[in-house]
Amino acid sequence: MQEENEDDYLSDKFLVQTPAPSKPTTYSDKRKEALKRAQIRNEQNRVKSRRQREVEAREEGLSKSLFERAAEEEAAGSGSGNKALAMMMKMGFKPGQSLGKVEDAPAASPPDSAQGTPVPETSSAAVTDASPPPTGVVKPHRLEPLPINEWAGRKGIGLGKRAASPTELEHLVKIAKVEEVETQESYRDRTRREFEQRRAEGRLVPAQMTCVTLDEKAGISFNVLWLNPDKPESYPAGLLEALAERWTLIPDPTADPRISVQERLRSQMEADALHPLADLDDDGPPKAQHVQEIMFSPEQLEKAVKFLGLTPQDKLQTVLDYLREKYHYCFWCGTEYSSARELQEQCPGPEEDAHD
Numbered sequence: 001m002q003e004e005n006e007d008d009y010l011s012d013k014f015l016v017q018t019p020a021p022s023k024p025t026t027y028s029d030k031r032k033e034a035l036k037r038a039q040i041r042n043e044q045n046r047v048k049s050r051r052q053r054e055v056e057a058r059e060e061g062l063s064k065s066l067f068e069r070a071a072e073e074e075a076a077g078s079g080s081g082n083k084a085l086a087m088m089m090k091m092g093f094k095p096g097q098s099l100g101k102v103e104d105a106p107a108a109s110p111p112d113s114a115q116g117t118p119v120p121e122t123s124s125a126a127v128t129d130a131s132p133p134p135t136g137v138v139k140p141h142r143l144e145p146l147p148i149n150e151w152a153g154r155k156g157i158g159l160g161k162r163a164a165s166p167t168e169l170e171h172l173v174k175i176a177k178v179e180e181v182e183t184q185e186s187y188r189d190r191t192r193r194e195f196e197q198r199r200a201e202g203r204l205v206p207a208q209m210t211c212v213t214l215d216e217k218a219g220i221s222f223n224v225l226w227l228n229p230d231k232p233e234s235y236p237a238g239l240l241e242a243l244a245e246r247w248t249l250i251p252d253p254t255a256d257p258r259i260s261v262q263e264r265l266r267s268q269m270e271a272d273a274l275h276p277l278a279d280l281d282d283d284g285p286p287k288a289q290h291v292q293e294i295m296f297s298p299e300q301l302e303k304a305v306k307f308l309g310l311t312p313q314d315k316l317q318t319v320l321d322y323l324r325e326k327y328h329y330c331f332w333c334g335t336e337y338s339s340a341r342e343l344q345e346q347c348p349g350p351e352e353d354a355h356d
Contacts, residue, residue: 062148067095098141200312204228207319207331214327214336222296224304225319242296243304324350 048056061069070085093099208226215223228234296304307315323329328337330347332355337343348354 096143098143197312200316201230203331204312204316204319205231207316207323208234210329210331211319211323214323214329218327222300224300224307225322227304227308229308239296239304242301243308320350 064072066082066085070082205228208228211223211225215226222236226234227239307318310318320331323331324343328340328343329335330337330343330350332352333347335347337346
């Protein structure tokens, strides 16, 4: 009999009484809990300012009705007694009711159909909130007191200053932000453009040296792609005199209009310094003019002027395209392929990014 009263080891009673294993607490959990307790202690021990206490007391007072406040004071036993509320209670007022005499609802009038007079149908859209109530209908009394509106100062006509338009202020702030963003973008663009220009100028020199080597092997005595303003030795004899007139007559399409006049004059003086001086003792016509007409054709001079007017990036791209098309040479691979097919199959592409 005693064995029957014992619980079976398979019973759910043992599972219910088994305490759930506690979750292991990590260091981050302990740290968060400690910070939370410290924040609560700081809020409790922090002394609020007088202005903050006044705002909280005013909000708390406005959120409670007169009846709730009286009920709390009566329950606490510290109520000083509100004479106005006591007088209203003696007059029969009860919380939740309206002030004034309670009027009985008007008796329902007999339908007009019984008298034989048809009732015209009135559209619900024709009845608006602004229309006065029909005759005989009593407007219900107010059950809630009027809300408290704090006095915001005298607002009569001509007595108060017109408040500043927020749209105008927002417009000024937006303009300032746009100007700041444009200044930052212009600085970034100018810095990036100067960096790319210096990098292209550094790569243009070895590309032109490779072009000179391959052209000389092919028997070409002059190519406008050899010209480099930073290297006066790249100009053959007589070419500077031939380009002097064309350079002044043909404007540079890539010239930056923001460059000042002083910088343009300085660049022009540096370019003039490269021109050879005429022989003062020679009274006859300049001999270089005859050499120009023989050595350089108008087409070559036109190509030279256009090439020298390009940006360093465009000059580099022109030279690289010339090497790929004429000699099947890839500047980024540093290899001269035997044919265009081999260049297309073994070279990743004409761009530098394809060779990473």
